[in-house]
Ligand SMILES: Nc1nc2c(ncn2[C@@H]2O[C@H](COP(=O)(O)OP(=O)(O)OP(=O)(O)O)[C@@H](O)[C@H]2O)c(=O)[nH]1
């Protein structure tokens with residue numbers, strides 16, 4: 190059985206102007222994934238701006254404001270395929286102001302390419318993005334030391350940057366970092382090796398992305414099934430049908446299996462696994478299905494089906510790592526809403542335990558949480574939630590925080 | 606979403622299409638469960654036909670917990686309207702049609718040139734329809750691979766009370782925990798097939814054996830060559846002096862406003878042959894077919910800011 194994924198989601202990250210968008214453009218161009226009309230459109234725009242060569246960052250920097258300023262503001266998603274794999278790329282912004290958009294992209298990625306400008310080395314934003322990638326659990330990091338053309342393709346410079354970066358990553362428990370020297374502008378080490386970096390023996394980026402083994406990151410042991418929607422057709426034909434639609438977030442389920450409904454704790458057995466394409470005997474994460482039960486028990490959206498042999502913790506008070514994303518700081522006196530799987534509940538933050546300095550990874554006491562701060566908090570919710578550690582289960586270990594007044598998403602939370 | 610490809614499931618491999626399908630079903634169910642009064646925008650085009658099949662997968666054996674809504678420019682290809690009506694009727698779902706003509710009669714749309722494309726005006730009628738029914742969420746079949754402004758948009762895309770999109774200030778969207786909350790008068794546009802590509806759509810049409818308007822398949826059609834495009838002759842478009850109509854074997858990659866949707870030369874007569882052509886094409890879907898997108902560098906972004914899908 191092969192667990193290697195066919196569809197790889199990766200993002201580029203790193204500090205401002207390190208060449209993230211240029212790299213994506215180069216990758217698409219060299220892998221022949223740019224269409225003729227796209228290329229002619231960005232050539233025209235580049236010429237209009239008086240540039241000598243085509244600016245490949247225009248491929249992902251599609252907004253007017255981005256083109257005007259020559260920066261990336263929000264994530265652009267791009268899709269391409271090689272005979273080996275399909276890719277979804279997220280090109281993220283380097284500016285600290287737009288960190289929340291980087292977090293948005295990182296939360297669904299399997300791999301992150303962190304770029305560094307070879308002239309500048311490891312910067313605060315490099316560390317911040319690395320920390321955030323590890324916090325949201327992106328399993329693989331590739332370090333691309335870019336703009337090697339500006340440092341005469343120096344092996345020493347490359348080695349020094351890699352060593353510094355590896356030391357930082359090791360503090361986060363990340364030991365699996367592949368480092369590649371690169372010139373996104375000239376195309377060295379993007380799709381082809383090129384002639385300028387003959388001292389480097391590794392594979393170019395695309396080859397690495399095509400071949401890197403990434404097992405799927407679903408927890409296969411603990412069955413978790415948050416009920417999304419109750420299916421009650423109330424038609425002649427399906428008069429008594431009452432199904433619970435949802436997606437299997439982890440584990441698997443078979444007809445006849447005993448399940449427990451959380452938080453009520455009532456039990457029943459799975460009668461049918463209904464899908465449009467016919468009933469199944471067994472289903473696995475991340476399939477979307479509809480389950481019917483043997484017994485008429487009370488179940489609504491927000492409840493979670495689990496199996497008795499692997500239950501999550503049921504809690505009203507818990508600790509979490511929080512990444513604050515809103516411009517207005519966290520207000521300890523206010524109530525917020527959190528959405529955890531399919532359940533929305535009110536919550537308060539009872540204590541800020543510490544804030545993380547992304548440069549040194551030191552923990553600092555803090556009374557405040559501002560935009561882009563990362564902190565450990567203690568929180569209390571109105572109704573109990575069925576929680577797992579984020580490291581064990583991404584779906585049941587994560588939540589978002591919503592400001593009731595503005596309805597904005599103000600934080601990302603991870604049970605830890 | 607989680608990625609399980611090639612996940613060997615007893616009898617069946619979980620393919621990339623299965624992964625995309627499950628993601629889309631999950632999104633539609635979130636909308637149905639959390640939004641008070643959602644709608645599914647349904648045009649009779651291929652993407653919205655895929656959306657219908659996904660909705661069947663998400664909600665059957667129940668009926669859809671939302672109506673289908675079409676904003677009709679009355680510049681549509683008749684085959685598309687036929688298909689729209691047939692699919693809605695076959696599914697037994699409610700179809701609401703609102704026409705640009707209604708807005709023109711009300712005076713909220715003032716058409717300068719009756720033969721020009723009507724896409725820019727669609728936003729007006731859409732916003733009026735949203736207000737008429739009080740929809741708080743509209744699901745649409747836009748894909749991120751279509752256009753550079755779409756490539757930037759969230760799956761749950763928040764619109765203010767004027768229907769406007771603020772691309773510089775989008776809500777964070779973490780994992781697949783979607784924030785569907787809006788104040789009265791605001792709404793969200795939801796794009797369940799954001800992550801699908803044109804190729805995925807055709808592979809899905811083939812796999813699910815979906816019925817789509819015949820004009821997506823190669824057929825003989827009377828066209829005029831104008832610049833790099835071939836333009837279909839219709840009651841709205843006639844050859845200008847000096848132009849000559851000719852018969853060509855063509856198919857449509859998108860089916861929009863008849864005055865600005867160009868077909869491509871093709872001999873592909875079924876989904877499988879279209880998949881083969883799609884694999885080798887060097888022009889994007891909109892680049893090949895939507896003349897209105899080429900008027901300025903940012904036409905789509907500007908239209909979206911005004912309330913377009
Ligand atoms: N010399 C040289 N310049 C490069 C290279 N890669 C990118 N650049 C230039 O660096 C500048 C910034 O590139 P972008 O790709 O826009 O940088 P970015 O990391 O996407 O920036 P943000 O998204 O705004 O954070 C542009 O002028 C690029 O042409 C490289 O390998 N060598």
Ligand SMILES: [Mg+2]
Pocket residue numbers: 209210211246250260261280281282283
């Ligand atoms: Mg950029």
